[in-house]
Amino acid sequence: METLLEQIVADFQERPLPDLTRRRVALPRLPGKADVVIGMRRTGKTYFLYQVMAETVERGTPKEAMLYVNFDDERLQPLTGGDLHRVVDAYYRLYPERRAATAHLFFDEIQNIAGWEPFVRRLLDTEQVQICLTGSSAKLLSREIATSLRGRSLTTEIFPFSFAEALAHQGVEPPTAGRRPGAKVRSLLENRLRSYLFTGGFPEIQGIEASLRIRILQEYVDVVILRDVAERHAVANLPPLRALIRHLLAAPATLFSVNKFYNDLRSQGIACGKNTLHEYLDHLADAYLVFTVPIHSRSERARRVNPRKVYCIDPGLAVSFCRRPRPDAGRLLENLCFLELRRRNQEIEYYRTARGEEVDFLSTDLRGERSLTQVALETTDPATRRRELRALATAMDELHLDHGTLVTLNEEGRVNTDAGTVEILPAWQWCLAHAE
Numbered sequence: 001m002e003t004l005l006e007q008i009v010a011d012f013q014e015r016p017l018p019d020l021t022r023r024r025v026a027l028p029r030l031p032g033k034a035d036v037v038i039g040m041r042r043t044g045k046t047y048f049l050y051q052v053m054a055e056t057v058e059r060g061t062p063k064e065a066m067l068y069v070n071f072d073d074e075r076l077q078p079l080t081g082g083d084l085h086r087v088v089d090a091y092y093r094l095y096p097e098r099r100a101a102t103a104h105l106f107f108d109e110i111q112n113i114a115g116w117e118p119f120v121r122r123l124l125d126t127e128q129v130q131i132c133l134t135g136s137s138a139k140l141l142s143r144e145i146a147t148s149l150r151g152r153s154l155t156t157e158i159f160p161f162s163f164a165e166a167l168a169h170q171g172v173e174p175p176t177a178g179r180r181p182g183a184k185v186r187s188l189l190e191n192r193l194r195s196y197l198f199t200g201g202f203p204e205i206q207g208i209e210a211s212l213r214i215r216i217l218q219e220y221v222d223v224v225i226l227r228d229v230a231e232r233h234a235v236a237n238l239p240p241l242r243a244l245i246r247h248l249l250a251a252p253a254t255l256f257s258v259n260k261f262y263n264d265l266r267s268q269g270i271a272c273g274k275n276t277l278h279e280y281l282d283h284l285a286d287a288y289l290v291f292t293v294p295i296h297s298r299s300e301r302a303r304r305v306n307p308r309k310v311y312c313i314d315p316g317l318a319v320s321f322c323r324r325p326r327p328d329a330g331r332l333l334e335n336l337c338f339l340e341l342r343r344r345n346q347e348i349e350y351y352r353t354a355r356g357e358e359v360d361f362l363s364t365d366l367r368g369e370r371s372l373t374q375v376a377l378e379t380t381d382p383a384t385r386r387r388e389l390r391a392l393a394t395a396m397d398e399l400h401l402d403h404g405t406l407v408t409l410n411e412e413g414r415v416n417t418d419a420g421t422v423e424i425l426p427a428w429q430w431c432l433a434h435a436e
Contacts (some may be wrong), residue, residue, distance in 0.1 A: 001083075001086060004076075024164060025156060034149060043160050049108060066104045070109060088127075104129070108134050109134065112135075120152075157288075167189075169203070193409075197336060198316065220317070235283075311339070357391035372395050396422075404420065
């Protein structure tokens with residue numbers, strides 16, 4: 001085993017770091033804390049590790065100061081938690097000088113090794129190390145890490161490519177902040193935003209033909225069903241689980257009621273209890289396949305009894321499960337905007353005014369500052385424009401905010417209301433502004 005471990009260390013040192021599209025995500029990298037990278041499968045967690053390694057080298061750290069181990073490597077079976085010290089010992093045998101300086105340890109899919117937690121805690125306590133862990137979101141959830149590492153970790157989420165990252169992957173340079181693009185660049189950005197709306201941001205499917213892309217995305221979901229839900233939570237009754245997933249992914253950015261869906265299943269002769277459906281929904285959220293958003297209310301009971309809005313991890317995934325000839329572009333745009341807010345660590349709710357008008361997002365940032373965002377594919381119809389602006393203005397007045405944002409596909413402008421200013425932004429501009 002020692003020979004194999006030394007070979008794995010040497011192989012990593014010999015391999016060049018791969019070329020990649022830089023993600024607009026940064027790790028905290030605080031001394032004494034392990035960085036934990038979580039997210040849905042196939043979102044690019046391993047390549048994000050390579051990015052962190054490259055950035056570390058760029059800051060002057062030699063590659064010899066790094067150890068990378070992928071615990072999906074079948075040669076490491078049947079390694080146990082009690083054997084993990086042998087991995088680090090092999091590294092220090094090859095690079096003994098690193099015991100006197102900081103070593104950067106990257107452990108990929110470490111959850112495959114039962115009993116890994118005490119090993120990581122011991123390293124943090126006894127060695128000069130900076131540790132970064134990744135793993136399947138189904139087995140390496142943030143709350144599990146918090147329990148396992150007892151406050152010794154910080155979690156970073158990885159999503160599929162954002163619109164800005166997808167542009168970078170395609171070699172498109174977005175306009176610099178504060179500079180208005182010309183007609184040629186604006187047309188290109190509008191075109192790419194529309195494409196992104198239907199393609200999504202999973203790295204592997206960028207540039208792949210539509211029918212093959214849909215097959216790949218559907219296979220992603222099959223893996224989530226089988227490994228991250230059924231296997232992990234011992235789910236044997238798969239028909240209602242699959243029906244739930246199809247329903248949620250086919251109708252993103254809509255209100256979802258467990259009671260209503262339960263009745264729909266009964267009418268189809270599919271047996272499943274309401275409590276079980278609630279559990280399934282939690283499992284899918286744990287696996288980062290879907291997200292649920294509550295209504296804004298000071299009453300906890302109101303938050304519980306009102307249906308939640310459901311969004312999926314990627315608009316392209318929603319397209320791959322759409323049962324209609326043409327997906328609802330307005331819903332896809334709202335889903336895209338939700339993900340942009342989520343990437344910015346916003347706490348997100350939907351808002352309903354006293355008159356029953358709905359505003360898509362009331363988001364609160366880490367400083368406690370609140371923002372209202374409404375999403376509409378287009379507002380060229382006067383009645384649609386009045387409805388969207390009225391809902392925003394009413395919400396602004398009720399929440400004592402003097403600014404709101406209306407995100408559309410291509411429109412731009414500014415409207416003054418009695419409550420304050422509503423800025424109308426094309427989606428490409430709003431996404432790029434949030435990415436800065």
